Amino acid sequence: MVPLLYFQLLGAALFGIGLYGVLARRSAVLIVLSIELMLNAVNINLIAAASYLNGIGRFDAFDGQIIAIFVITVAAAEVGLAFAIILRMYRNRGTVNVDEINILKW
């Protein structure tokens, strides 16, 4: 029997890795992928809580899963928009490396 804590720690670790990716990678594509990792970490956490805490307190059986469905929906929309922006960025600036794009610098 796997405790809830394990899933939560898995989610925390995945979130941290995703955050590192967002903060450290140069390519905008990789940053979007890292964001997907973070969203998945959240999803794991949500679904785990939904499974374990069903009927405890105010939690309903499927709330967590339904919110996870919405997260996936929004993630899909976000990916679509993000890659549209990346495409436009590439066309305008010839690169997708975010450290080469700093025209808003001081």
Next chain:
Amino acid sequence: MQLALFIIVAIFTIGGALGVVATRNVVHAALFLLLSLLGAAGAYLLLFAEFLALVQVLIYGGAITIVVLFAVMLTRSSEYPRITDNKQWPLALLTAAALSGVLGAAFWLAPEVVAEPQAPVFSDLAASLFTKWALPFEIASLVLLVALIGAIIIARAQNVDAPTDASSDGEA
């Protein structure tokens, strides 16, 4: 048995994620992401969320990964950059570790839950989605529509050879 399965799933998930943030090759990164997402789907199965696992595989594993691969192809530079991380990566590592630590500590110190994971009935999920969550569901569809149109407008080519004016106003 379940713990063993969890460990396998966790290794896939974490390993895939590390591959995403560590590899130089963008295509490899996308494939590593697929690995990680499939690992997450496995985790959902362990939590008796079969529908979510299915959605995960279909949408992430199918649609999103394909979009990513398209994007990678469309924006691929001729060679892979030697340096894939920016200058603040040590700081990013510290921050990420700190956030993970904070989250983990919070979970660790929270009151232990002794309940077992339960297997819900899918018809209840559908009923809940279309009654209690009906309005957010409709809004979500609208969000998708807006994102779709927005993506088309943003990505639409205004002229064919657009990249020629690149870096004309770029500065170091």
Next chain:
Amino acid sequence: MPLAFLIPVFSFVACPLIILFQRWLPGRGAPLAILAIGGGFVVWALATIGFLGASPDNPACDVSAITGALTCHFSTDWFTAGVPGNEITDVIHLDWGILIDPLTIVLLGLITFVALGVQLYSLEYMKGDPRFGWYYAWQALFVAAMLTLALADNFLLLYIAWELVGLCSYLLIGFWFEQPGPREAAKKAFVVTRIGDVGLLVGILLLWLNVGSFSMTDAFAAVAAGELSNGVITAVAILLLLGAMGKSAQFPFHVWLPDAMEGPTPVSALIHAATMVIAGVYLVARAYPIFAASPEALLIIAIIGIITALGAATIALVSTDLKRILAYSTVSHLGLMMLSLGAGGWIAAVFHLMAHGFAKALLFLGAGSVMHGVGAHGDVDIRRVGGLRRAMPLTATAFSIGALSLGGIPILSGFWSKDEILLSVSHHLPAIFIVLAFLTAFLSALYMARAMFVVFFGSEGEDSHHAHESPILMTGVLAVLAVLAVGFGWIAFNWPGAFGGFGSFVFYDHAEGFHFNPLIAGLSVLLAVAAFALAWLVYVRRGWSHESLRARFAPVLRVVENRYYVDETYQWVIDRVVLTVSAALAFFDRAVVNDVGINGPGDVVRRVGVALRLHVTGHVYSYALVVALGVIALAIFWWLRSA
């Protein structure tokens, strides 16, 4: 007589007309100006006849309880300031009008007459000047302002006219502004008199604060009724005196008058000898009820007068420029008038004012004739001319009459007026004053004799070979003035008939006949004759060598020839004190006000901005890092709070 206000109005109207239409007017507008002043002269004559025939029965006329003279006063509304019923500000109502009393009458006569003469004279003297029309425009404006000054019945109007004559003086001194000399002299005259004018303005306002009216009659009545404390009266008197000292070139404000000779010579004759410079004396005479109430102020006037008279006389003795000799002579005689006023010799002062005005106008116009004759436009160095008597007999005669008159040779008008001054000084002031006054009279005769002998007698100078007599218009004016210089003094006497002498017409407090003290008169005649004889010996007979005299008095000479270093003192004060203070203030302005007060906040903002903008890297991951750190901080914060 109520139409006497027209006297200045003619010229006031003429001035803008000449300025605007000088290109189309015949003679560049000069006839218009002459017509205006001629009209003023006629109106003055009519007004004088009217005034002589007026009696206290006339509703506008009254025998003033303060000055004792018949005074006619015509006034009308000027303006009202303030809101009726408003408790914060009083309603200030001002009338303006004209005050006609004997003092005004004689002064108007002097101004209109000399101005008429000078303007006729200028027709020849200024002929061919590129700004001929402008000259007459300013002349008209000056005459108008000067007449207003004499007629004004309140101090505010007087002050306006006072500043206007100062402005005209500035414009006419600097008439040839293409040359640096007139330019600088005009500035100097304007600034120096302005120092005195500030005193005058403050004095007028102080009087208004205490009396509540600008009207002269009100002010004098308040002083006579004892409504003002002695301190206020003395303060007002000294402040008014400051203005008078500036205008009448009294020590230490005398420095501008000699420089003012850079202007055209007729201007010097009119403004800087006969009219404007006597405005100070006129002011003191006019406001005499105030001065008379303050013995301290009278003493100050006397002291300043004698210092000025003696100092200027000595400088005039060693000057070599003909016009400057006359200028210092003017300063000296103005000092004598002030001395007389300070001694209580009011009649003597006004009498000398008139006599000196005619004589000095004659001398200046004579000097102008000399310059015209020898072709000099600027300085006439008396060492370079001589023996002009043969080439310019009319000018020489007229000039000599003026010089003899001013030098105090008997039966000429200057003798009588100077005698009156000496008499009142001997009566009312300590012995030192009369000694110095006699010395001044002696010096006065000596320098006049020197100028006369050197220029017109003796051997010919190098510049006098081509001299020729001036046109008839100029010499005619000289002749008329010469007649006055001879005969004016005779009106002092009590002739058989209706006229009781100058002192019975123009007087302060009580009418006086002409005094004649054989001792004073005899001494003064002796001194005058001695002075002329000495000058004749030195400059014509050359009985004493010029050079040996100069060598004997060398140390004194150096001081006097440098005009007692007054200008140098001013320059030193300006260089050392004013400029030092100004430099300190400028430094304060630059370093504190500008750099710290104005640029300081800007600098701080810019530096802070420069420092702060460094966080705007333009890199999206930097912002993301900050967001992540913020999330961590928030998480820890909430966690700690819930724990």
